[in-house]
Amino acid sequence: MMNAETFHPAPDRQRKYLGHKIVLAVLVYTLLVASLVTGVQIYRAYQTALSNLEQRFTEIENSYLPSLAAGMWSVDVPRIEALLDGIAKIPDVGRLHLRGELNDDWQRKHPAHRQVLLAREFKIIYREGSDTFDMGSLHVELMAQDIQARMWDTAKSIAITTTVSLLMSALFVLFIFRRWIERHLVKTAKYVQQLDLTNLDQSLQLDRPNSEAQDELDLVVYAINSMRSSIQSDMKKRDILDQELALYREQLEQLVAERTADLQSKTMLLESKSEELILQNRELDAYAHTVAHDLKQPVSNLMGASNLLNAENLELSAEKNRMLLISIQQSSKKMHAIIDSLLLLARVRKDDNLPLEKISLEHAAHEAYHRLSALAAERYAQIHFSGHWPAVQGNEQWVEEVWANYLSNAIKYGGDSPQVEIGATDLANGYVKCWVKDSGGGLSSEQQDQLFEQFVRFHPAAAEGHGLGLSIVQRIVYKLGGEVGYDKGMHGGSVFWFTLRSA
Numbered sequence: 001m002m003n004a005e006t007f008h009p010a011p012d013r014q015r016k017y018l019g020h021k022i023v024l025a026v027l028v029y030t031l032l033v034a035s036l037v038t039g040v041q042i043y044r045a046y047q048t049a050l051s052n053l054e055q056r057f058t059e060i061e062n063s064y065l066p067s068l069a070a071g072m073w074s075v076d077v078p079r080i081e082a083l084l085d086g087i088a089k090i091p092d093v094g095r096l097h098l099r100g101e102l103n104d105d106w107q108r109k110h111p112a113h114r115q116v117l118l119a120r121e122f123k124i125i126y127r128e129g130s131d132t133f134d135m136g137s138l139h140v141e142l143m144a145q146d147i148q149a150r151m152w153d154t155a156k157s158i159a160i161t162t163t164v165s166l167l168m169s170a171l172f173v174l175f176i177f178r179r180w181i182e183r184h185l186v187k188t189a190k191y192v193q194q195l196d197l198t199n200l201d202q203s204l205q206l207d208r209p210n211s212e213a214q215d216e217l218d219l220v221v222y223a224i225n226s227m228r229s230s231i232q233s234d235m236k237k238r239d240i241l242d243q244e245l246a247l248y249r250e251q252l253e254q255l256v257a258e259r260t261a262d263l264q265s266k267t268m269l270l271e272s273k274s275e276e277l278i279l280q281n282r283e284l285d286a287y288a289h290t291v292a293h294d295l296k297q298p299v300s301n302l303m304g305a306s307n308l309l310n311a312e313n314l315e316l317s318a319e320k321n322r323m324l325l326i327s328i329q330q331s332s333k334k335m336h337a338i339i340d341s342l343l344l345l346a347r348v349r350k351d352d353n354l355p356l357e358k359i360s361l362e363h364a365a366h367e368a369y370h371r372l373s374a375l376a377a378e379r380y381a382q383i384h385f386s387g388h389w390p391a392v393q394g395n396e397q398w399v400e401e402v403w404a405n406y407l408s409n410a411i412k413y414g415g416d417s418p419q420v421e422i423g424a425t426d427l428a429n430g431y432v433k434c435w436v437k438d439s440g441g442g443l444s445s446e447q448q449d450q451l452f453e454q455f456v457r458f459h460p461a462a463a464e465g466h467g468l469g470l471s472i473v474q475r476i477v478y479k480l481g482g483e484v485g486y487d488k489g490m491h492g493g494s495v496f497w498f499t500l501r502s503a
Contacts, residue, residue, distance in 0.1 A: 022177060023170045030169070034162040042155055049147045050118070053092055057120050060087055060140060069126040072100055072135040084108050087140070092117075094143030098124075100136040110143060117144035184208065184217050192224065200232040295339075297371070298331040305331070334371070356480065358503040359396045361424050361434060362389035368403035369422075372411060380417040383407070387423035392432050392500040398476045399500070405473050406436040406496045414438035414493070426502065431482065435497040442488050451486055473498065 064087050071079035084096055084106055094113030098106040119142070124135040184206050191204045203225050206217065214222075305324040308314065316324070362385070369376075369383060376383060392399075403422075410420045419439040424432050443451065451470060470484075477484045482499040489495055 023174045026173055027166060027170050030166050038158045038162065041158060042151055045154055046151055053118055053142050056090055056092055056142060061122060065122055065124060069124045069135050072124060073126040080106065092142045093140065095141040097139040098136065101134060112145050113143040115144040116141045117147060118142040188220060197235065200228055295335055298334045301331040302328055356393040358391050359394050359399060361392055364396055364400040365403045365422055367400045368407055371404055372407050375411055379411050381411045381420055383420045383422065385422055387425060389424055390426055390432050391503040393503050394480045394500050398480065402473050402476055402498055410436050410438035414440045430502055431499045432502050433497055433499050435495050437489060437493060437495045439493045442492060442494050
């Protein structure tokens with residue numbers, strides 16, 4: 001829809017006049033109607049012509065066949081020839097073929113005969129008293145050339161007459177439209193286009209005789225002038241109200257601005273302090289549970305190895321001592337790495353520009369598997385690595401934590417002797433989907449809705465923990481630019497997945 005700001009009148013040479021469009025519409029409609037009427041008339045004329053042609057057969061049958069039978073009975077060849085010549089001269093007859101009972105043969109053909117319109121075969125019967133004798137047959141063909149020519153002449157005559165009538169009517173309609181409507185519409189459009197708040201005193205007047213009976217153009221002029229008067233009256237009232245409100249507006253604006261600025265400053269300060277306190281409390285609570293959750297196993301390994309080394313009555317071989325020391329060293333490194341990871345996780349809230357690097361998904365997955373090898377052996381879990389392992393963009397320690405959490409859940413909740421499959425798949429959008437599939441009982445729809453919330457545990461008796469693992473996974477993956485999710489396996493079990501950007 002065009003409004004006053006987007007509408008621009010075209011120059012006269014480019015403008016599409018409404019009168020021309022109306023005339024064209026009238027012409028097209030009348031041409032269609034005239035074509036239909038002309039077709040009906042031509043069809044009726046054609047049917048009439050066919051009916052007249054049937055009379056040709058009746059004339060031949062009644063006027064010529066008895067004489068032909070008598071001539072063929074008496075073997076009067078000149079008479080037969082004369083009768084055939086007479087039939088051939090009948091209008092629309094194109095070809096004659098007379099065959100006698102003694103294989104006599106006579107033919108006549110009109111020079112213009114090309115196309116057969118109607119044809120009929122007549123039996124020639126000679127009667128003498130009560131006896132009848134078969135003298136032969138007469139084949140008559142009526143040609144289409146004459147009737148087609150007559151139909152074409154009729155069509156041309158109707159078309160010329162209709163076209164001339166239509167053109168005269170269209171020109172008259174165009175003249176009437178331009179005289180009675182178009183020039184007044186143009187003047188009205190120019191008036192409305194030039195009308196603004198500075199010239200509301202000038203009314204619209206059309207150059208046409210006054211009449212007591214009003215038509216549509218008078219109604220348009222009346223509506224425009226009424227609108228102009230209404231706008232003019234409203235403008236005067238608005239000026240009076242503006243003058244009265246001007247004094248109050250300045251005072252109110254100043255007062256509102258002062259109060260608003262003060263309230264906004266206090267509100268922003270309170271909101272920032274409140275959000276900061278809420279986030280800090282959540283982070284501190286999550287860090288405390290995370291330390292207890294993630295450091296428990298390496299601390300236990302460290303304490304067990306140190307107790308063995310400090311035992312007085314226990315004699316260990318040098319190889320066993322070396323393995324215990326290596327275990328202590330690995331546990332210490334893992335604790336150090338977990339603490340570094342937690343510190344880095346604490347900085348995520350303040351630093352959104354986390355540096356990402358190209359890492360190996362398979363290496364991170366194997367590191368997580370080694371961390372959980374004791375748990376897997378305890379639960380008799382079978383872990384299978386499958387598929388292609390592409391490189392991704394991320395943080396290796398964080399990705400290892402994600403793998404470790406998914407693998408730990410699959411081992412704990414995968415049923416008796418859990419069968420766990422771990423792998424990665426390239427996606428078409430430039431990401432890599434990493435997944436862990438277990439053989440457990442799966443989760444209900446309600447459990448899936450709460451899956452990645454903090455401190456939610458669906459099977460408290462199945463394994464130790466605080467319900468923080470999946471919420472930490474979600475935070476890590478989101479910061480790495482990926483997504484997390486859960487699907488039910490096609491043949492049972494659960495599939496936990498996350499995505500990372502491909503390297």
